[in-house]
Amino acid sequence: MSGELLNDPAALDAGARDALERFILSLADGKRLLGIRYSDWLLGAPSIEAGIAASSMCQDEWGHARLLYAMLKDFGRDPVAVEHDRPAEAYANPCVLDRPAEDWAELVSFMVLVDGALSTVLEGFAAGRWELATSRVPKMLAEEAFHRDLGTAWYARLAGGSAEAQERLRTSTERMLPRLLAWLDPDDEDAHVLAGAGLAAEGARNRERFAEAVGPSLALLEIDVATVEPDRADWDATRRRGPGRPDDDAVERARGDRNRALFVE
Amino acid sequence: MAQLSTASAGTAVRLPGLPAGIPAHVRSHASGGRDLWSAPLPAAPSDATAEAWRCLGEVLDPEIPISLVELGLIYGLEVEDGVARVRVTFTATACPCMEFIREDIRDRLEREPWIRAVEIEEVWDPPWTNARITPAGREKLRALGVGVAR
Numbered sequence: 001m002s003g004e005l006l007n008d009p010a011a012l013d014a015g016a017r018d019a020l021e022r023f024i025l026s027l028a029d030g031k032r033l034l035g036i037r038y039s040d041w042l043l044g045a046p047s048i049e050a051g052i053a054a055s056s057m058c059q060d061e062w063g064h065a066r067l068l069y070a071m072l073k074d075f076g077r078d079p080v081a082v083e084h085d086r087p088a089e090a091y092a093n094p095c096v097l098d099r100p101a102e103d104w105a106e107l108v109s110f111m112v113l114v115d116g117a118l119s120t121v122l123e124g125f126a127a128g129r130w131e132l133a134t135s136r137v138p139k140m141l142a143e144e145a146f147h148r149d150l151g152t153a154w155y156a157r158l159a160g161g162s163a164e165a166q167e168r169l170r171t172s173t174e175r176m177l178p179r180l181l182a183w184l185d186p187d188d189e190d191a192h193v194l195a196g197a198g199l200a201a202e203g204a205r206n207r208e209r210f211a212e213a214v215g216p217s218l219a220l221l222e223i224d225v226a227t228v229e230p231d232r233a234d235w236d237a238t239r240r241r242g243p244g245r246p247d248d249d250a251v252e253r254a255r256g257d258r259n260r261a262l263f264v265e
Numbered sequence: 266m267a268q269l270s271t272a273s274a275g276t277a278v279r280l281p282g283l284p285a286g287i288p289a290h291v292r293s294h295a296s297g298g299r300d301l302w303s304a305p306l307p308a309a310p311s312d313a314t315a316e317a318w319r320c321l322g323e324v325l326d327p328e329i330p331i332s333l334v335e336l337g338l339i340y341g342l343e344v345e346d347g348v349a350r351v352r353v354t355f356t357a358t359a360c361p362c363m364e365f366i367r368e369d370i371r372d373r374l375e376r377e378p379w380i381r382a383v384e385i386e387e388v389w390d391p392p393w394t395n396a397r398i399t400p401a402g403r404e405k406l407r408a409l410g411v412g413v414a415r
Contacts, residue, residue, distance in 0.1 A: 063359025067389070135390035139358055142392045 003198045007131040009075050016197045019190035020130065021075045023200060025082070026092040026240040027125070028068035030118050032083075033093040034110065035061030036250045040100050041107055053150050054107070057115075060147070064140045071132050084263070088251040094118075094183045095242035096176040100250070105158055105168035109176060111151025112217050117180045119144045120210045124201025152217055159220035170221050177223075178231035179242050184210055185230055188237045291330045291409065297369030298325035298332075302376065309379035313344035317374060321351070324373045327362040331405050333370070337397025340388050347381040349374045354393045363387075 009017045038058035045051035069079040096114060101107040119141060126137035158165040185191070185203030194200040201209075211225045218225055234243035246254075256263065293301050302323050310316040321342065322334045333339055333353070341352035351370055355363055371383045395413050398406070403413050 059359040059361075060357070063357060067358055135388070139389045139392035142394070143358060 003129050005131040005134065006129050006199075007074075012197065015189075015193050016199065017075070019193045020197075020199055021072065021077070022092065022190060022238070022240050023125075023194055024068055024071050024075075026094075027118065027122065028065045028072075028082075029091050029093040030097065030114075031061045031065035031068060032254050033091070033097040033246055033250060034114055034118065035059075035065065036253055037097060037101055037107065037110055041104070046104055050104075050154070057111075057147050057150070060140075060143045064143075067136050067140070071136075074132070084255045084260075086255070088245040088248060090239070091246050091251065091254075092239040092241055093246060094180060095244050096179050098244050098246045100247070102172075103168055105165060106172035108151060108154040108158060109169065109172040111147060112155050112214055113173065113176055113180055115144065115147050115151060116214045117184055117210055119148070120184060120206050120213060121200070123209065124206060125199070128200055129198040148213075155217045156220060159217075166221065170223070173218065173221065173223060177225065177228050181207060181210075181225075181228060181230035182232040182235060182242060183240075186235060186237070186240065187230075187232065188235065190237060190240065288330075288405070288408070290325055290332075290405075293325065296327065296365055297373065298323065299369070299372065301325075302373060305376045305378060307378070313379060314342060317342055317344045317349050317377075317380070320373050320377060321370065324369045327365045327369075329406075330409065331398075331402040333366065335399045335402030335405065337393065337399060337402070338366070344380065347379060348384060349380050349382070350384045350386070352386045352388050354388050356393055358389075 035058040038054045038061060041054040042051050045054055069083055072079055072082055094114060101110055122137050122140060125133045158169045184206040187203055191203050195202045215225055236243060289301055290298055321339055322332050324333050326333055326336050329336060338354055340354055343350050367385055370385060374380050374383045398413055406413055
C-alpha cells in the first residue's frame with residue numbers, strides 16, 4: 001500500500017470514514033476480549049511459567065486495546081463511553097472469542113490463531129495510510145512477537161503430545177479456523193472500501209499472510225489452512241464479525257461494571 | 266537488592282566486583298526520585314532546553330533505578346517561551362506506570378520558576394526497545410548486577 005499518510009477522518013469520504021471507525025473498533029474489541037480470555041488462565045495453566053506468560057499477554061492485549069480505543073477520539077467517539085458503556089450486542093470482537101477457552105489446548109489455539117489473525121490484520125493496518133496506525137501499531141507488533149513465540153512453542157508441544165492433547169488441539173483449531181478466515185477476509189463492502197483507500201490490506205492478502213504465519217504450526221496436525229473455506233454465514237458487517245455476542249461475564253469485566261462506583265478519569 | 270545476598274545468619278554481604286553500598290538513586294522511595302531532585306534555578310538559564318534535559322535526567326523510572334533519560338524514554342524536549350514540550354514513550358503499551366511517569370515529568374519541570382507550563386505528548390514511534398538505554402544507564406544497571414542484552 002502506498003500514498004500520502006492521512007490523519008484526519010474528514011479527509012475521507014463518508015463510506016471510508018465509517019468503515020475505518022468500525023475496523024478500529026473491531027481490532028480494539030478483539031484485543032480486549034482476547035485479554036480477558038488470557039486472564040482466565042493466570043492461575044490453572046499447566047505450569048506457573050505458562051500462567052505468568054498468560055498474565056503478560058493479557059496485559060499486552062489490554063494495552064493494545066487502550067491505544068486502539070483512543071484512536072476513535074478522532075472520529076468523535078468518547079473512548080471512555082466506548083470502553084465502559086456498551087451492551088454486549090455492540091461488541092465487535094471476532095466471534096470465536098465470545099466464550100472462554102474450555103481448556104488449555106483451546107487457549108493455545110487462541111494464541112496461535114486468534115492472536116495471529118489480529119496481528120496479520122494489524123500488520124496491514126500499519127502498512128497503510130492511517131498515520132496513527134503507522135506510529136502506534138509497530139510497538140504492538142513488537143510485543144506480539146513474544147506471544148507468537150509462546151503460542152507456536154505450545155502448539156508444537158501439544159501437537160506432539162498425547163492423543164488426547166492432539167485431539168483437543170485439533171477440535172479447537174477446526175472449530176475456530178473457518179470463522180477466523182472470514183474475519184481476515186470478510187469480502188464485504190467495508191473491506192473493499194478500506195483496501196481501496198489504502199487503509200487496510202486486501203482480505204485475500206490477509207489470508208495469505210496468515211497462512212504463512214500459522215501454516216507450519218497447523219501442518220503439525222496435518223491441517224492445511226489453504227483448503228479451509230471461510231465461514232461467512234450470518235456475517236454482521238456493522239460489527240465486522242460473525243453472529244452472536246460475548247458472554248455477560250466477559251462484557252461485565254471489559255466494562256468494569258463492578259468498579260463503576262470507583263471509576264475516575 | 267540486586268547487589269546483595271543474604272548470608273545464612275541474616276547478615277547482608279556484598280557480592281564481589283560490585284560497589285559498596287546501595288546508590289542513592291536506588292535507595293530513593295519517593296516517586297520519580299524526587300527526594301534527590303536538585304533545587305530549582307532562581308532565574309531562567311541561557312539554554313532553557315538543555316537545562317530542562319538536565320532536570321529530566323533527575324527523574325527516575327518507577328520500576329528501573331535509572332532516569333527516564335537514561336532509559337531512553339524521552340524522545341524529544343524543547344522549551345519555548347516558558348512552555349516545555351516533552352515527547353515521551355513507554356517501555357510497553359500496557360505500562361502500569363504511565364500516569365506516575367507523566368506526573369513525575371510534570372512535577373520536576375514545574376519546580377523550575379522559568380517553566381510556566383508542561384505539555385506532554387505520548388509517542389510510540391519508533392517503538393522503544395532496550396537498545397535505547399544509554400551507555401550511562403547500562404553502566405548503572407551493570408553496577409547493580411543487571412545485564413541488558415543488546
